[in-house]
Amino acid sequence: MRGVTSIAAMRAAIRAVARDLPPLSAVPRTTMPGRAAFQARAAEGLPFIVTGLVDRWPLCTVTRDMLRARFGDVPVRARVGDYIGTAFAPDRAMHDMTLRAYLDLVAAGTEALPPYVGNLEIGALNGMCHWPGYFSKMGPPRFWLGPAGTVTPLHCDYDDNIFAQALGTKRIFLAPPHHDEFLYTREANPVLHGSPFDPENPDYDRYPLARRAALVECTVSPGEMLYVPAGWYHQVRALTFSLSVNRWARALPLALKGDPALRRHD
Secondary structure (H helix, E strand, C coil): CEEEEEHHHHHHHHHHHCCCCCCCCCCEEECCCCCHHHHHHCCCCCEEEECCCCCCCCHHHCCCCHHHHHHHHCCCEECCCCCCCCCCCCCCCCEEEEHHHHHHHHHHHCCCCCCCCEEEECCHHHHHCCCCCCCCCCCCCCEECCCCCEEEEEEECCEEEEEEEEEECCCEEEEHHHHHHHHEEEEEEECEEECCCCCCCCCCCHHHHHHHHHCCEEEECCCEEEECCCCCCCEEECCEEEEEEEEEEECCCCHHHCCCCHHHCC
């Protein structure tokens, strides 16, 4: 699907390229680049935020009341219980319900950790997103819905990622790919690696090497899109009730600049 000779070789190449990146002290913003400008900037291998694009989507007009009224019967799957501690386990608890029932559960506020609808295809919302043609091939849109306090713990995906914030605000911590050596990572699957380190509540006694990880924090506001290059570690927390949607590219990561040694020729 990604057109590469080896996922392992691609991961190694991403980490090798990252070692030459300049330090990142803040995530920059850029205004709605075209395809060529986006790809040129993404090829530098650093994250950035795109403005002036997502705020034009119908999805950005959605409210909780609208979700209930128009999409309440849509089936969803919610992460419940300790979905942070079991984030990279194959058997974390999920509950199937309607979107209306999920919103009722959130409103009740009875769960210690707010339940989270995360990484879910919701076809009823797809038509409200107008994706730019930054990549020739992308996976399907994946929606993330939940109240303040919902968290996706520190991890990396070995695919380029565009993450659009439609409703609410999220705080995101990022760390470069080669700093996995400081983050006590483990493989969940060949293109997903997780870390037990929590940059919001760092435990340096337990994870002393994490002091050396170059973490940068950013806030993604409604109508903004964050580009997360393949291999970059990121932790995501909703600061308010939030609706986000992302897509992963399904091709050689742009930071690898079309490396012919990694391309599969069928």
